[in-house]
Amino acid sequence: MLRRTLILLSCWLSIHWVGAQTQPAPLQVGLGLNGYTYAGDLTYGEQDFWRAYPGGALRVQFAGERLLHLQLNAGFGRFIEQADGWLPDTEAGIQPNTFVETSLFYTDLRLRLRPWARRVVHPYFGVGVGFLFYSPRDAEGNSLAENTLTREAGEVYGSTTAAFPLNAGLMVRLNPQLSLGLGYTYRVLGGDYLDNIGQLGRQAGNDQLHAVDLTLYVAFQPPRIEEPPVRPDRPEPAEPLWVARPAPEGLFLPSNDATWIELWSWAAPSPTDENAVERFRYQVH
Known part of the structure; x- marks a missing residue:
């Protein structure tokens, strides 16, 4: 038994x-x-x-x-x-x-x-x-x-x-x-x-x-299952701008067709990135 x-x-x-794995009780x-x-x-x-x-x-x-x-x-x-007072009919010796x-x-x-x-x-x-x-x-x-x-x-x-x-x-x-x-x-x-x-x-x-x-x-009560905090929705940061400009005067570079260089300069703060960097591309002929 x-x-x-x-x-x-x-x-x-x-x-x-x-059952407790899906719905704790x-x-x-x-x-x-x-x-x-x-x-x-x-x-x-x-x-x-x-x-x-x-x-x-x-x-x-x-x-x-x-x-x-x-x-x-x-x-x-x-x-x-x-x-x-209740006694059924029984065999001899049975009571x-x-x-x-x-x-x-x-x-x-x-x-x-x-x-x-x-x-x-x-x-x-x-x-x-x-x-x-x-x-x-x-x-x-x-x-x-x-x-x-x-x-x-x-x-x-x-x-x-x-x-x-x-x-x-x-x-x-x-x-x-x-x-x-x-x-x-x-x-x-x-x-x-x-x-x-x-x-x-x-x-x-x-x-x-x-x-x-x-x-x-x-x-x-079962222990509460801690859920990760919900992050507020934020706009995705904008893609950096690529601007094609002529090479500055006095910039000496080897003369190769379709040669590009990058110059980096600090840009003004933007709503989505306090340290935004403006990226420029210069085409040199």
């Missing part, structure tokens, strides 16, 4: 590293409070949804004002459930548990969509993939996963299942550094043993896990 988690983390970091770290509700083989009726058990979460994302971004999540929690206390830990990677990310208050929608680690125990604190007499023969399960979170909520930007998130998450689970009851259960399908969360995000 550690290897899979590292692969997910590497993919997430590589995608954001590439602030790193946001969120600390959240979660409330978990379980629905499974030990629950009955809608009244069970009114009981929520506390937990916590850590969230990391590079969001900014992007329409789509990835979010890495990790969290923990628990739930307790009891169904007195399913009617009480369970399950501790939870999860990690997942989510893709979130924010249609109006530039607004102060905006909704978000997300879908993800990850793992849920759980440990069901009885009223005395003993591990139910190791007690094979609580389920039918041949039912063997581990302590990890795949989880596919579906979530939606609202983000509120308090200031450039702080944001507040309120969300709901439903996890599609790949197992039916959060309560240690599988084939003997009275509910069809896998166990369900719901959660509401309140998260405070802190943004760490």
Whole structure:
């Protein structure tokens, strides 16, 4: 499982590293409070949804004002459930548990969509993939996963299942550094043993896990990229003037046809060059 988690983390970091080269976004770290509700083989009726058990979460994302971004999540929690008087028909020696206390830990990677990310208050929608680690125990604190007499023969399960979170909520930007998130998450689970009851259960399908969360995000702004100053437009200096003039009197030069000489003299300052030099060409015959 550690290897899979590292692969997910590497993919997430590589995608954001590439994106950061073209559009830097602030790193946001969120600390959240979660409330978990379980629905499974030990629950009955809608009244069970009114009981929520506390937990916590850590969230990391590079969001900014992007329409789509990835979010890495990790969290923990628990739930307790009891169904007195419920005993299914079982084989001799098999006695399913009617009480369970399950501790939870999860990690997942989510893709979130924010249609109006530039607004102060905006909704978000997300879908993800990850793992849920759980440990069901009885009223005395003993591990139910190791007690094979609580389920039918041949039912063997581990302590990890795949989880596919579906979530939606609202983000509120308090200031450039702080944001507040309120969300709901439903996890599609790949197992039916959060309560240690599988084939003997009275509910069809896998166990369900719901959660509401309140998260405070802190943004760490990336360093500003210094751009070179913009130079004001200036007119290009004028090309030097070449003036053909007769050779001055008394100037002794060898007599060669089409022989030219240059004489340099200082000219008056010009608007584009304080040390302008006037250049003359003299034709000698």
